[in-house]
Amino acid sequence: xxxxxPATSQGARTxxxxxxxxxxxxxxxxxSLTLSPLAIEEWxxxxxxxxxxxxxxxxxxxxxxxxxxxxxxxxxxxxxxxGSGRADLLDTPYAEPxxxxxxxxxxxxxxxxxxxxxxxxTRSALGSEVASGAxxxxxxxxxxxxxxxxxxxxxxxxxxxxxVRSGTATASPGIYTLSDSGIRALVYDSRPVRxxxxxxxxxxxxxxxxxxRSTQPSEPLVLRxxxxxxxxxxxxxxxxxxxxxxxxxxxxxxxxxxAAAYPNPGEAGLVPTLAPRGAPAGYWSEVADARTKAIAxxxxxxxxxxxxxxxxxxxxxxxxxxxxGPDMSYALVDRGRAFAASASRYVDDIFASVTIGARDVTxxxxxxxxxxxxxxxxxxxxxxxxxxxxxRVTVESRVKRVSLDAGENVLTIPVDMGSVISDTLSxxxxxxxxxxxxxxxxxxxxxxxxxxxxxxxxxVLVGLLLFIxxxxxxxxxxxxxxxxxxxxx
Numbered sequence: 158x159x160x161x162x163p164a165t166s167q168g169a170r171t172x173x174x175x176x177x178x179x180x181x182x183x184x185x186x187x188x189s190l191t192l193s194p195l196a197i198e199e200w201x202x203x204x205x206x207x208x209x210x211x212x213x214x215x216x217x218x219x220x221x222x223x224x225x226x227x228x229x230x231x232x233x234x235x236x237x238x239x240g241s242g243r244a245d246l247l248d249t250p251y252a253e254p255x256x257x258x259x260x261x262x263x264x265x266x267x268x269x270x271x272x273x274x275x276x277x278x279t280r281s282a283l284g285s286e287v288a289s290g291a292x293x294x295x296x297x298x299x300x301x302x303x304x305x306x307x308x309x310x311x312x313x314x315x316x317x318x319x320x321v322r323s324g325t326a327t328a329s330p331g332i333y334t335l336s337d338s339g340i341r342a343l344v345y346d347s348r349p350v351r352x353x354x355x356x357x358x359x360x361x362x363x364x365x366x367x368x369x370r371s372t373q374p375s376e377p378l379v380l381r382x383x384x385x386x387x388x389x390x391x392x393x394x395x396x397x398x399x400x401x402x403x404x405x406x407x408x409x410x411x412x413x414x415x416a417a418a419y420p421n422p423g424e425a426g427l428v429p430t431l432a433p434r435g436a437p438a439g440y441w442s443e444v445a446d447a448r449t450k451a452i453a454x455x456x457x458x459x460x461x462x463x464x465x466x467x468x469x470x471x472x473x474x475x476x477x478x479x480x481x482g483p484d485m486s487y488a489l490v491d492r493g494r495a496f497a498a499s500a501s502r503y504v505d506d507i508f509a510s511v512t513i514g515a516r517d518v519t520x521x522x523x524x525x526x527x528x529x530x531x532x533x534x535x536x537x538x539x540x541x542x543x544x545x546x547x548x549r550v551t552v553e554s555r556v557k558r559v560s561l562d563a564g565e566n567v568l569t570i571p572v573d574m575g576s577v578i579s580d581t582l583s584x585x586x587x588x589x590x591x592x593x594x595x596x597x598x599x600x601x602x603x604x605x606x607x608x609x610x611x612x613x614x615x616x617v618l619v620g621l622l623l624f625i626x627x628x629x630x631x632x633x634x635x636x637x638x639x640x641x642x643x644x645x646x
């Protein structure tokens with residue numbers, strides 16, 4: 158279901174068709190493409206028919222509707238493009254996340270899940286695999302993402318100069334090995350691309366001649382075009398640059414993987430602190446809250462559960478840098494907020510059907526078990542942590558992993574009262590970092606125990622009283638004065 162008819166959003170689909178035609182018309186062209194896996198997934202879903210939800214209510218469109226046909230055609234053009242052997246799809250996280258935002262909420266691990274969706278989408282919708290290089294919208298990369306890049310088998314990443322530091326200075330365009338990793342950075346040169354957009358041949362060729370006259374004239378020069386609604390670059394400026402390149406006989410166009418294999422790369426590191434993108438105040442705290450809840454659902458039901466996947470997908474979309482727009486003004490931030498809020502409500506509704514039933518209890522002995530009734534109203538099994546605490550009573554296991562079937566589940570909490578007459582037991586059901594439900598129970602020692610205790614105290618006091626009385630009597634008898642002896646004269 159879409160908020161607007163996909164038939165009305167033709168820009169990206171048109172660009173893909175034009176790129177495919179350009180590659181077909183230029184046998185020497187080698188192109189690496191980054192296309193949002195989320196966009197590919199939307200085209201795949203729309204191609205089978207869809208619904209729209211708007212002021213006029215729900216509308217249904219069949220697979221023969223213009224939007225569905227156009228989406229199917231776009232997917233076919235992408236397949237044609239990738240099947241040409243002269244274009245590859247770079248490894249891009251599912252929703253093109255704002256990496257600086259992820260770092261700010263401690264969410265960089267979400268790249269694992271985002272890339273898992275990338276693999277799923279490209280295989281199912283395109284029957285293809287991503288290349289061994291990555292690209293990120295915004296061209297920033299935190300050092301914490303490098304290990305995951307290597308685990309995925311990526312060997313290079315396309316970055317802006319501002320994201321890479323060579324020594325103490327910003328890296329100039331070229332090929333670098335990133336310190337403490339096996340990843341190479343392809344730092345692109347924005348000057349020729351900007352010149353093509355401005356139709357300035359002098360600046361374009363100056364950048365090429367500068368490389369030709371450098372100490373390493375064979376070092377590849379990477380050009381990055383960002384084409385889409387609101388961007389500076391366009392299909393027209395891309396074609397213009399190709400035409401200018403074809404007029405230079407000493408220039409060869411190579412694939413990015415060949416550029417990454419350059420034998421004499423420089424040494425560089427990543428900029429240690431990512432610059433914030435300027436999202437409105439409170440945005441990332443809302444995303445963080447939705448993320449906490451979605452992770453809790455995944456932890457409770459498993460990563461394969463449909464509800465957990467839906468919640469995490471909503472969070473991934475909310476994390477996207479696309480909401481900033483090409484001008485980074487965050488004009489579309491309310492749409493991102495809607496995805497975060499939707500994920501939060503979704504998880505809240507699921508966990509609202511979980512309840513705790515616990516009553517005050519009097520144990521028959523000093524040790525015993527406190528019964529707790531947990532009703533799992535989600536309709537499916539789940540795993541939670543049962544967390545218990547008390548100020549004076551000893552609890553056998555303060556954190557216990559429990560499996561809850563659908564319906565009522567009776568759990569027991571072993572406790573030891575020791576010498577305590579009563580105490581309050583706090584009970585929480587927790588998933589990941591989210592407390593789902595909590596309750597308190599007053600636990601009392603049995604009346605028999607209390608009577609026995611009082612009886613023991615009474616006997617001790619009586620014994621002590623008798624002992625003291627005997628000692629007092631004995632002391633009194635030993636100090637009595639002797640009677641006088643009478644004598645006669």
